[in-house]
Amino acid sequence: MKQLIFRTATGFLLPLLLLFSVFILLRGHYLPGGGFVGGLIAAIAFVLHAFAFTLKETRKLIKINYRLLIPIGLALAFFSAILPMFKGLPILTGLWVYEPLPVVDMVGSSLLFDTGVYLVVVGVTLTIIFTISESA
Amino acid sequence: MEIILSVIIGLLYSAGIYLMLRRSLIKLVIGLVLLGNGVNLLIFLMGGLVKGRPPIISATAENIGLIYADPVPQALILTAIVISFGLQSFAIVLIKRAYIVVGTDDLDKMHSTEEEDD
Amino acid sequence: MIENLIIIPVLFQLLLAITLLFFFRKIKTQKVISISGSIVAVVIAAFLFHQVYDEGILTMQAGNWQPPFGITFVADAFSTTMVLLASISSLAVTAFSSVTIKKARLRFGYFPSLHFLIMGLNGAFLTGDIFNLYVWFEVIIISSFVFITLGGKKVQLEGAVKYFTLNFLASILFLTAIAVLYGLTGSLNMADLAGKIKQINNQGLVQVTAILFLVGFGIKSAIFPLYFWLPDSYHTPQAAISAVFAGLLTKVGIYALLRTFSLIFVPDDFIKTLIVIIAGLTLISGALGAMVQTNMRKMFSYLIVCHIGYIIGGLGMFTTAALAGAIFYLIHDIIVKTNLFLVGGIVFKITGETHMKKMGGIYSAYPGLSLLMAIPLFSLVGVPPLSGFWPKIDLMQEAFFSGNYFLSGCIIFGSFITLLVIIRFWSEAFWKKNEQKELKPHVKYYGTMPASQKLFLVGPILLLSLVSLYIGLGAENIIRLSDQIAAELMDTSVYIEAVLGTSHTIDTP
Numbered sequence: 001m002k003q004l005i006f007r008t009a010t011g012f013l014l015p016l017l018l019l020f021s022v023f024i025l026l027r028g029h030y031l032p033g034g035g036f037v038g039g040l041i042a043a044i045a046f047v048l049h050a051f052a053f054t055l056k057e058t059r060k061l062i063k064i065n066y067r068l069l070i071p072i073g074l075a076l077a078f079f080s081a082i083l084p085m086f087k088g089l090p091i092l093t094g095l096w097v098y099e100p101l102p103v104v105d106m107v108g109s110s111l112l113f114d115t116g117v118y119l120v121v122v123g124v125t126l127t128i129i130f131t132i133s134e135s136a
Numbered sequence: 137m138e139i140i141l142s143v144i145i146g147l148l149y150s151a152g153i154y155l156m157l158r159r160s161l162i163k164l165v166i167g168l169v170l171l172g173n174g175v176n177l178l179i180f181l182m183g184g185l186v187k188g189r190p191p192i193i194s195a196t197a198e199n200i201g202l203i204y205a206d207p208v209p210q211a212l213i214l215t216a217i218v219i220s221f222g223l224q225s226f227a228i229v230l231i232k233r234a235y236i237v238v239g240t241d242d243l244d245k246m247h248s249t250e251e252e253d254d
Numbered sequence: 255m256i257e258n259l260i261i262i263p264v265l266f267q268l269l270l271a272i273t274l275l276f277f278f279r280k281i282k283t284q285k286v287i288s289i290s291g292s293i294v295a296v297v298i299a300a301f302l303f304h305q306v307y308d309e310g311i312l313t314m315q316a317g318n319w320q321p322p323f324g325i326t327f328v329a330d331a332f333s334t335t336m337v338l339l340a341s342i343s344s345l346a347v348t349a350f351s352s353v354t355i356k357k358a359r360l361r362f363g364y365f366p367s368l369h370f371l372i373m374g375l376n377g378a379f380l381t382g383d384i385f386n387l388y389v390w391f392e393v394i395i396i397s398s399f400v401f402i403t404l405g406g407k408k409v410q411l412e413g414a415v416k417y418f419t420l421n422f423l424a425s426i427l428f429l430t431a432i433a434v435l436y437g438l439t440g441s442l443n444m445a446d447l448a449g450k451i452k453q454i455n456n457q458g459l460v461q462v463t464a465i466l467f468l469v470g471f472g473i474k475s476a477i478f479p480l481y482f483w484l485p486d487s488y489h490t491p492q493a494a495i496s497a498v499f500a501g502l503l504t505k506v507g508i509y510a511l512l513r514t515f516s517l518i519f520v521p522d523d524f525i526k527t528l529i530v531i532i533a534g535l536t537l538i539s540g541a542l543g544a545m546v547q548t549n550m551r552k553m554f555s556y557l558i559v560c561h562i563g564y565i566i567g568g569l570g571m572f573t574t575a576a577l578a579g580a581i582f583y584l585i586h587d588i589i590v591k592t593n594l595f596l597v598g599g600i601v602f603k604i605t606g607e608t609h610m611k612k613m614g615g616i617y618s619a620y621p622g623l624s625l626l627m628a629i630p631l632f633s634l635v636g637v638p639p640l641s642g643f644w645p646k647i648d649l650m651q652e653a654f655f656s657g658n659y660f661l662s663g664c665i666i667f668g669s670f671i672t673l674l675v676i677i678r679f680w681s682e683a684f685w686k687k688n689e690q691k692e693l694k695p696h697v698k699y700y701g702t703m704p705a706s707q708k709l710f711l712v713g714p715i716l717l718l719s720l721v722s723l724y725i726g727l728g729a730e731n732i733i734r735l736s737d738q739i740a741a742e743l744m745d746t747s748v749y750i751e752a753v754l755g756t757s758h759t760i761d762t763p
Contacts, residue, residue: 031192036218071275078268084318085258091265093318128225135232156419164415168422175429182437209436212385216429219392223422226399230418233403234411246412 010052017045025118029106035114039121047129055133066126073119080112141181148174161231161241168227172220176213183209257314259305260329260380262298263337266291267373274366281360285352288365292345295372299341303334307735311752313382321754322443328382328753332581332739336379336509339585342721343501343592344372346714350596351494353703353710354603359404359492371397371498378506382753384435384518385442387510388428391474395421398503401495402487413487420483424473431466435518438463445753447518448746464519468511468529475507477566478536481559485543488558489551489608493599496551500558501592508565508584512577516743521572529570534664537563541671550608550683551598553675557634560668561587567661568649576656577740579648582732586633586641586725593630593718600627600711601683603700606693610679615688619701623712624684629719631680633726635673641726644733 021041028034050058084093096108148170155167183206191207235241270291277283306312311330315321329337348368355364374393381387398421403414436442438459439450454460469480476484484504488496515521521529540560547553565587568580604620605613617624629640636642646669653662693699700711725732742748 030195032190036214067278068276071272071278074268074272074275078265078272082265090257090314090316090318091261092316124222128229132225132229132232156423161415164419168419168426171423171426175426175433178430179433179436182433184437206440208442212432212436215385215389219389219396222396223392223425226396227418227422230399230403230411230414233406234415237406237408237411243415246415248409248412 007052010048014045014049017048018042021045021118025114026111028114029108029110035117036121038114039118040125042118042122043125043129046126050130050133055130059130062126066123069119069123070127073116073121073123075116076119077113077116080109080116083109083112137185137187138181141177141185145174145177145181148177159243161235161243164243165224165227165231169220169224172216172224176216176220179209179212179216183212256305257312259302260312260314260327261316263295263302263341263376264373264380266295266298267369267376270295271366271369271373274369275363278363278366279361281357284360284365288348288369289345289352291369292341292348296338296341296345299334299338302329303338306331306334311749313752322441322446325386326382326443326445326753327380328445328749329380330739330742330749330752331735332509332513332742333379335581335585335735335739336505336588337376339588340372340375340379340502343588343718344368344498346592346596346718347494347498347501349710350497350599350714351492353707354494354599355404355492362404363400364404367397367400368498371401375502375506379509382444383442384444384447384514385432388425388432391428391506391510392425394503394506395425398499401498402491404491404495407490410490413490416483417487420473420480424470427466427473428470431463431470434459434463434466443753444513444517445746445750448750451518460519461525464515464521464525467514467519468525471507471511471514472532473507475504475511475562475566476559477562478532478539478559481536481540481562484559485552485555488555489549493551493595493602496554497592497595497599500554500595501588504558504562505584505588508562511566512569512580512584512743515569516572516577517746517749521570526570526572529566530658530661531570533563533567533570534661535563536560536566537664537668541668541675544675545671548610550601550610550613550679551595553610553679554594554598557594557672557675558591560672561591561634563668564646564649564665567653567658567665570661571652571656571658573652573656574737574740574744575648576652577743578733578736579645579652581736581739581743582645582648583642585732585736586645586722589718589722589725590630590633590641593715593722594634596715596718597627597630600700600715603698603703603711605683605688606697606699610682613683613688614686617684618688626712626715626719627684628680630715630722631676633722635676636669639726639729641722641729643726644729645736 021038024033024041025035025038028038046058046062049061081092084095085091087095094108094110096106100106152167152171152174155163155170158164158167186203186205189204191204191210193204231241238246240246270287274284274287277287306329311328314327316325316327318324348365351364371394374390374397378387378390378394381390399414399418402417403410432442435447438454439447441447441450451460473480488499491499519525537560540556540558540563543556544553544560547556564583565580568576568583600623601613601616602608604616607613633640633642636646646665650662650665653665700708703711
């Protein structure tokens with residue numbers, strides 16, 4: 001799959017898909033979407049890039065060690081889960097910032113949780129797919 | 137709709153079990169995938185089917201209004217899908233390694249765990 | 255807030271696992287964090303146990319959703335006992351695996367997976383929601399896949415294929431049962447289900463669901479005739495890993511069986527008879543399997559199957575005394591089975607063999623260590639006053655007096671064969687004279703290890719042996735505990751009230 005059209009299109013699609021994945025992540029609380037789907041879309045963007053160019057190029061593009069995203073995401077989710085404990089509430093209780101923020105609307109601990117999920121999904125999916133295609 | 141879904145679920149289960157009973161590793165994994173899909177559909181069906189009313193209630197609505205779809209089965213299915221996503225990707229890597237190391241995809245030839253000596 | 259204490263054993267393991275993931279390539283740091291974390295986990299579990307034992311059932315509604323809508327976590331005497339035992343076993347296993355498993359293998363996320371596994375176990379014990387139980391089961395099996403494939407040898411991969419397939423199938427059956435149950439009742443909260451299931455007119459469908467649960471959990475806990483995967487896969491991984499599998503993984507299936515069949519589906523005569531027959535056949539087939547094996551670890555694997563029969567038998571009789579015996583046996587079995595596989599690991603380190611015929615001379619070389627290893631071996635047989643003796647007496651008595659002569663015969667048969675097998679193992683490995691043979695180059699022998707490493711090998715066995723000595727000699731306390739647990743399992747109103755509040759009193763039909 002080294003066609004010119006595919007390569008050129010991927011160049012445009014990659015940032016668009018990443019942006020779209022963040023959009024999906026942010027609208028997730030009240031509308032369909034969320035961290036898991038967003039993370040999958042982001043991972044697919046990179047997989048598309050790896051198909052169009054090579055795995056090596058994609059690795060260069062990502063720069064950071066994507067495996068590190070897994071513990072970071074887990075830590076975020078963990079933190080958002082225990083946050084209510086400090087207020088004397090059962091874990092995983094949603095805490096909310098009362099004033100709606102621009103663009104993102106209502107922000108709460110569930111967004112933090114979803115961001116964690118997003119990072120974990122990106123990390124895990126990239127690890128799985130890159131490992132499989134490397135050994136192929 | 138319920139009847140069609142029941143038939144589909146039955147087909148998925150039977151096809152899954154049938155493929156699991158085959159000797160090939162690849163067919164085993166496909167069977168597991170089909171079974172996983174069958175059970176997800178079953179949860180969906182068991183939650184009751186409501187057409188065209190997602191469990192999203194607008195912030196301005198005074199009351200819940202008409203009957204809407206039960207969100208619990210959807211949450212369960214989402215969880216189950218995520219889990220089977222993990223399991224199936226593991227399964228694919230596993231059968232690939234097993235095929236490389238054991239050198240066969242015939243389950244009947246995989247009997248070194250039953251042999252007396254290691 | 256005291257409620258959040260329930261979830262601390264789960265959260266703490268998660269925290270440990272996340273921390274370990276940050277040090278993915280630094281094995282030494284991982285060992286330190288893992289062992290010290292496991293010690294803290296035991297303290298936490300002991301505190302939770304103490305709290306529940308003194309003050310009764312604790313509940314927590316995750317996310318502050320009111321029951322039965324949210325996920326409830328419940329800590330009663332049964333679940334906290336299991337959490338405590340799991341923490342003790344996992345402490346022993348982390349210490350043992352830090353010296354027995356090769357560095358090249360530890361690099362594949364061994365310790366993080368171990369803590370994810372323990373997190374899953376704790377979650378499964380503490381949850382009060384049937385779907386959440388499924389999720390914890392999946393957490394457990396996904397982590398266990400890391401262990402079963404670790405090493406990547408031919409026999410391990412073949413074992414992994416069998417293990418994976420059967421566990422996946424069990425999960426599917428479990429999920430199917432949950433789907434049907436949800437369709438019947440519209441609830442997933444176990445305490446709520448207990449009330450709703452009685453009001454269903456179509457009791458035939460309830461029975462079918464119960465059987466689905468029995469088969470699903472039965473595969474996981476390796477009861478007859480669903481145990482075939484266990485002896486084929488449990489002997490392939492490293493000793494420390496087999497110890498976790500033997501001590502905890504099959505037991506979580508048993509826990510789920512005991513929980514669902516006491517709380518949700520109160521067994522009627524048909525199911526009772528069915529379970530009793532299954533228990534007897536499990537005892538017989540496990541015992542016969544163990545008898546013909548000459549491979550040490552395969553023999554131990556069959557003993558796992560055999561001894562599950564005792565616990566299932568206690569469930570099948572379904573009287574307070576029988577359940578108390580089963581619970582006592584479960585408590586004893588978790589500690590002893592973990593220890594048994596660790597002993598198997600040391601025996602391998604000393605002799606470099608897994609085949610019994612090729613072993614020998616351990617007693618003359620290490621008399622003190624051999625005596626230590628005798629404790630778990632003979633606790634398993636049930637030599638009085640060691641820990642296996644008391645629950646067997648309870649179960650046998652109950653089987654005899656309730657007229658289950660088939661089961662009591664099977665219990666005697668199972669105990670007798672266990673005795674035979676262990677004595678054969680003892681005389682082959684410990685007392686038989688050792689013929690001189692050349693050392694294998696790839697095995698790191700116990701004799702050549704430095705003292706600090708020996709400490710990490712013997713320490714866990716010492717810890718677990720002390721615990722099982724306490725279970726045996728302080729049986730009075732354990733009997734009181736298991737009686738209380740059995741009473742709670744028989745009379746579920748306390749549990750239901752603790753979860754749903756007093757307003758949800760259940761009118762019996």
